[in-house]
Amino acid sequence: MVDLSVEIAGLRFRNPVWTASGTFGYGLEFSPYLDLNQLGAIVVKGLSLKPSKGNPPPRTVETPAGMLNSIGLQNVGVDAFLKEKLPQLRKFDTHVIANFYGNSFEEYEETAGKLSQAEGISALEMNISCPNVKEGNLPFGRDPKVIEELVGRVRKAVKLPLIVKLSPNTSDIKSAARSAEQGGADALSAINTLIGMSVDVRTKKPRLAKITGGLSGPAIRPVAVRMVWEAASAVKIPVIGIGGIVSAEDALEFMIVGAKAVQIGTANFLDPAASVKIIEGLRDFCEKEQVERVRDLIGAVRV
Amino acid sequence: MVDLSVEIAGLRFRNPVWTASGTFGYGLEFSPYLDLNQLGAIVVKGLSLKPSKGNPPPRTVETPAGMLNSIGLQNVGVDAFLKEKLPQLRKFDTHVIANFYGNSFEEYEETAGKLSQAEGISALEMNISCPNVKEGNLPFGRDPKVIEELVGRVRKAVKLPLIVKLSPNTSDIKSAARSAEQGGADALSAINTLIGMSVDVRTKKPRLAKITGGLSGPAIRPVAVRMVWEAASAVKIPVIGIGGIVSAEDALEFMIVGAKAVQIGTANFLDPAASVKIIEGLRDFCEKEQVERVRDLIGAVRV
Amino acid sequence: MNTIIFNKELSPGYFHMGISAPELAGKAKPGQFVMISVRDGRYDPILRRPMGIMFIEKWGIEILYQLVGRGTYIISRMGPGDPIDVIGPFGNGFQLRHDRDIWIIAGGCGLAPFFELVKQLSHKMEKGKKITMFLGARTYPDLPALGLLERFGIKPGIATEDGSAGFHGLVTELVENSLSESHGKDGPLLLASGPFGMLRALADLAVRRGLECFVSIDRRMACGFGVCLGCVVPVKQVSEDAQESGESGAGISYKCACTDGPVFNAREIVW
């Protein structure tokens, strides 16, 4: 029997396969299609202090082997999440990780504070990299100094394990990773979406109402693997790999370059059971290759 | 009759479709498959002062809707190019643009100087962004101050129009664009490849001998369109759009967000006649949409 | 994986497909839709394609689709016996009302979801209540599957923009004309599906004439599950508390076409 479990920030996960924020709702939407109890963790849609209605449509465009989104972080707000969604999620035996963002240092602190007092949340994932909020947290994800300060302040506001989600829209993911570690992050996750744009040549209008959006899906996987490799080699804290994972092989690619766990994003749209199939695929791979513990593969890359 | 011509840096191009450096050899390789005289321009493989044998294989990997390459800028060197390749290229009635790079400020200057004295080269394209040369020019493409100084020095060394090719591996393409303009560039081209990585999960070895490589092809197009849009809105000099262009529609997307011309890269591998088909496609589009001059579409995006 | 039973071109560019999917069919209601994978092991095109359910049978479902791009091209090339990856049903579907006159207004392939509706309703309508159908298209060849409607004894009113069949003009004009002839304030319930412009014109008409109107809204959809939040439709905001952090116009909030819809009360939508 293969041991798929991994430990991150003092938490034990039954397997390293989590669902990524913004692609799995509040978890419940998928329960007819898969057994949530099989997942390593569920990362919920990015929460903010106040409910946010997000950007005007169109909000998505299909691109070669990927998609652009400019959802604008629409969410029910932290209060409604705690009251309406979390109680239902608690019924499942799966780690719930609350992804959140703020439009200011204070909002980050306050939102994190509220979430960390709730029962049934295992960890927080801090989004410092969403490309869709314009005035808001975009600059946060870019300047290493700001990252360190922001993470430090949130760190003080919460007791829960804190995962910092990094932006790929940078020339230097290593510095960003080190800053987050310095600020007190327990783990990092990478990557969020790459900023992209698409135009309808007939109407000459951008295909997204907000002009630019975040690119996700298999198209970005090579960039994500590289960045996770760089980040993992720059810090001591665990890194969680995200970006274009569709199959167990894709997930393994991230683990081999150093990710302790992975998150499944766009693939949930292609197949609602994708994450569970990836878990099965990991088990099959380990059996075939005679790997007893999947964690033995973490960082096994031969460079 | 649609007018496809564009003017950049005082040069007139019969159409805005050029072939991208490193994907069209020295031009001659494709002559059995298309009429070189139909192209707007040919940008030759990146040249260096001395011949370079490049990186060990494997050098390419296919990725979703794209490919990674780590050629390592293998080239015959500027002297052999001038002696053996250029005389043959001169026979064609097409602008030849010499792409080049250096491993130091001095090498950049010297290589540019040699190229600018040769007859039959219309312009120089300076690669400050190739991700494959490790100690070499990688940092150049990232630091706006270095870009300005480097471009300034090369500018002084040459009389020919100077195009600076920007790296997408940055958080701020606008600053890079402005620095190049400040340094005296006559035009910019963007983007070069995104840095990526791929690992064989069975052998646990990176699929490229040099571990990381440059991602090109349709996968990166949304990122490229966004960066060209940002660069074009940041500077007054012309911007040439590159990245994942396969069809006339793709080319138009770049022109509509502000590119004065485009370069066709990976698409040459998919179809050696791609660039000529794109030229035909531009003509068809303009006829159908009753656009008299293709240049009327430049920057026509309705944001 | 499901299996294709048949896939035939009804008229140029319009296809009728039967898919063996008993479980899915068992849960389906008129007006719901499915999400069809066009990947076949490839990553491009990558997203599923939403398709309205045309007929619900014991053995599966039927769909009616138009060839408009790469995804529908891929589907059109599949043949009987081929596996097809279909999930669903998604969405709310139409409410079935037997106690009112129902006017169905469909543009082009917007017709698809009404076949099953008519099938389920037609023999159950209360006395004196009937179903009337109006179909609009640019030109006659864009009216597929008319023959199939005959099964239910329905002869739709037809409007074509080029006058190649029926009323020469927009289907909404035809509806308006027909309305003026109808009398009584207990007017028909309007159910519509088709291009956005048609639906908007109809919503406007419904308000002007005091009629109830439900529309099926077509949006680009990435997931179908209500999780990507990509398919939103602007609706009139009821409560005010979702305003602060949004950037959109005041008085508007967003609902998902895939889960809150695709059928909306036309009055709810901010057109």
Add this chain to the structure above:
Amino acid sequence: MNTIIFNKELSPGYFHMGISAPELAGKAKPGQFVMISVRDGRYDPILRRPMGIMFIEKWGIEILYQLVGRGTYIISRMGPGDPIDVIGPFGNGFQLRHDRDIWIIAGGCGLAPFFELVKQLSHKMEKGKKITMFLGARTYPDLPALGLLERFGIKPGIATEDGSAGFHGLVTELVENSLSESHGKDGPLLLASGPFGMLRALADLAVRRGLECFVSIDRRMACGFGVCLGCVVPVKQVSEDAQESGESGAGISYKCACTDGPVFNAREIVW
């Protein structure tokens, strides 16, 4: 666009395809290859697949291929009459020598390029000179198209790693054994195609035994034109001037398998 004439599975996983392509065929030589598009309007998989030319006919070419991944899967599902986008011929091909004994050594699908070679050579060999063939595979089912060889009156020596047919062991061992029986210093010319390890072993044998040996090298290829410089093979450096700016080991330089090859003198390669 070219057209598929036939595409049949010879044995599980091995396919034989005929492609109508008279112009291409008119230029082709034994040992050259073509690049086949598997895109069908999609961007994934994106690159063309290199395939050796098995037979050159007036009407086109034939290929022999093994199903190993997504690209060959896509090709395997095409049928007679389907369009196929093939360009070529690429590469240098084998030199045809009638004046020497020729020993052909092939592993698995490496056999493909030798059919045409044998076809062109077999009836032209000078008196006393003959063609001998050795085929290696892991197991017997991995030896496709053996039947087709009979056309040329050739009965190849066979080696399988599992002993399921012929010699139990590596084909290179079989070659070596056969060699020791042959006499005279004017040994045979070795032509080989197959897995890298087999070719390396053969190159080593050729050096040890003082034989001339040409090998067809299989590399991942993005273009086929010699422009991407992706398919390089390390060769012994002749001149020294390409050394300064390269990062690779001294004494090595690179040649393109697509244009300088795929056939190389085994002695030239740095194994």
